Amino acid sequence: MSILQQVEEKLQRNERLTRQDALELFATRDVIGLGRLAGQVKRARWGDKVHFVINRQINPSNICVLSCKFCDFATKRGRANAYEMTIEEIVGHCNAELREVHIVAGLHPDWPWAHYLDMFRAIKQAYPQIQIKAWTAVEIDYFAKKFRKSVEQVLKELMAVGLAALPGGGAEVFSERVRKALFPFKLGAPRWLEVHKIAHQIGLRTNATLLYGHMETHEERVDHMLKLRALQEETGGFMSFIPLAYQTGKTQVVKRQASAIEDLKTIAIARLLLDNFPHIKAYWVTMGEEIASVALQFGADDIDGTIGEERIMHAADAGSPVALTRDRLVALIQESGSTPVERDALYDTIKVYDDRTCCENSVSQ
Ligand code: V47
8 A cells, every 4th residue: 555545544544644654755756646635634624725914024133143054144243244123123114014023033142131122012012913923942042041031031021012922933953963063053952842832831822943955854854843743732832834945045055945846745744744733834935936836735724924025035045036915925825726814923814815806817917
């Protein structure tokens, strides 16, 4: 019996997939069959709904105390590409349409704690409707150490001024082998997972990413997902899993970005293996619009959002646009045969676009 038939039978019996199943799925040549299975699981949960958000990504500074070998974004003060946004500039990037701002930066060497609190206060004061999804576990851990607070205290102080959720970045891949080679000074898997666990325990929901398509193996990708599945089993606090395809940029850990087949297999296997994650996100910034829209038939139920101005992947020469309009996202989702659902940062529904005329008129603008 083929691995796809075995997995199909397991799904019918409501049986959980194992590490071995996931590895065999990565080895399958029947990519369409894999997509069909993952699509079925996605539809059983979400029907033909696909989520998106009107959001804006803000990266307040690229100055970072770390120098990870895969990252083209981070730099040091004094270098020509270094920048720091003022709080006024950050608020200037927000507007009344936005439901979410996604804020991540470098580990800044000397911004005081009050600056982080004032930044959120200023955003919420100007635009109370915006939900702030900000600071990866790496940043939260850095704040705790730098400002001599517990992780819980850091999170609670940020929540008090408007933090709504933690983004999933900084996880990279939970492999000590890869960490030592590419990001030896960044926190490892146990601490990343601990920060998210603490967040979940105090009622803060979070996302999780996987950086793939560099030097990691399929085994390491699967082990990463299994660690997330185990924590989710304990806490239930994760909303979304986001595989991030490594953009080669100038760091060139490998010469070429992962193929479309690898992107689609990773999305589909995530949907099948991460059976306790509600959302699997096809991040159009790293996958490109075309593959992201195909991924919506391969198990993804979310395509992130309008984004506004992305700097991390574009510092690494991502070929995708820096922003998409609401109409373009709605059209992409409809072209994939799905119904667009506009959501907020916490996946509460704002609007369902069940009028098909948008798609018929949009062919491809
Ligand atoms: O942690 C850095 C990654 C992450 C590159 O939670 C790169 O909804 C690809 O956290 N190629 C930050 N990836 C981005 C992030 C994120 C993105 C989208 C959605 C969500 C969410 C979170 O970007 C970092 C790192 O893993 N990264 N450099 C690169 N060259």
